[in-house]
Amino acid sequence: LLSHYNWIETAEGYRFSTIFDLDYLVYFTDFYLENPATNDDFKSYSIGVTCKQNNSFSISRKDELIKHTVVAIIHHFFTKKSDDAVLYICINSDGNARERKITFGRWFHEAGDSSFEKHDSRRGYAKYGFYSSLIIKKNSKNREAAISSFYHTIDNWFGENSESEV
Amino acid sequence: VKTEKSHKPQSNSKRSKKNPFRQLMEDKERIAKAFQEDQPLSSLGIPFVKPL
Numbered sequence: 001l002l003s004h005y006n007w008i009e010t011a012e013g014y015r016f017s018t019i020f021d022l023d024y025l026v027y028f029t030d031f032y033l034e035n036p037a038t039n040d041d042f043k044s045y046s047i048g049v050t051c052k053q054n055n056s057f058s059i060s061r062k063d064e065l066i067k068h069t070v071v072a073i074i075h076h077f078f079t080k081k082s083d084d085a086v087l088y089i090c091i092n093s094d095g096n097a098r099e100r101k102i103t104f105g106r107w108f109h110e111a112g113d114s115s116f117e118k119h120d121s122r123r124g125y126a127k128y129g130f131y132s133s134l135i136i137k138k139n140s141k142n143r144e145a146a147i148s149s150f151y152h153t154i155d156n157w158f159g160e161n162s163e164s165e166v
Numbered sequence: 167v168k169t170e171k172s173h174k175p176q177s178n179s180k181r182s183k184k185n186p187f188r189q190l191m192e193d194k195e196r197i198a199k200a201f202q203e204d205q206p207l208s209s210l211g212i213p214f215v216k217p218l
Contacts, residue, residue: 012208015213027183027197027215092191132187
């Protein structure tokens with residue numbers, strides 16, 4: 001039995017196809033948070049998961065191997081980026097940001113890897129349809145800076161003193 | 167603290183005057199659309215991280 005789908009690595013990320021002929025791309029991009037301690041940039045990464053046939057996580061719920069594959073890819077990424085943080089943000093163009101947030105959280109907990117921790121954007125920002133999470137290894141030397149930068153940057157752009165909305 | 171000053175020109179910080187989260191969501195929409203339409207992702211100008 002497969003523990004996850006095999007993937008192909010390309011310049012833009014990891015591609016895999018499922019037994020239901022769905023084609024997925026998992027990718028990481030550079031993302032800069034604002035470090036409140038230094039007022040400088042804090043480099044992190046964002047992760048994205050997209051399906052060629054249907055850009056919705058609803059399909060993923062029916063095929064556990066998709067979850068296992070995405071989790072395996074995240075582990076693979078962290079093998080060389082063990083001190084870095086990865087940010088997940090939910091797109092909301094179809095109004096399903098909250099569902100994506102729930103699915104991502106469920107996958108994280110079901111992966112059951114206690115060497116990682118996940119931090120979620122504050123509930124108050126859900127009114128903007130904004131849901132984001134940061135995952136980082138507990139023993140990362142950048143742990144505190146990453147977490148504080150994550151919340152600081154969100155507050156800067158969505159807090160009471162900001163005019164910005166999603 | 168890892169600040170990566172050499173990457174400043176590519177920074178998505180507040181200097182750009184654009185919400186970086188909004189920018190990221192727009193990028194994700196563009197990636198999804200290009201992927202669905204079999205368009206080359208390299209032409210999007212998005213800083214993808216090559217697999218390790």
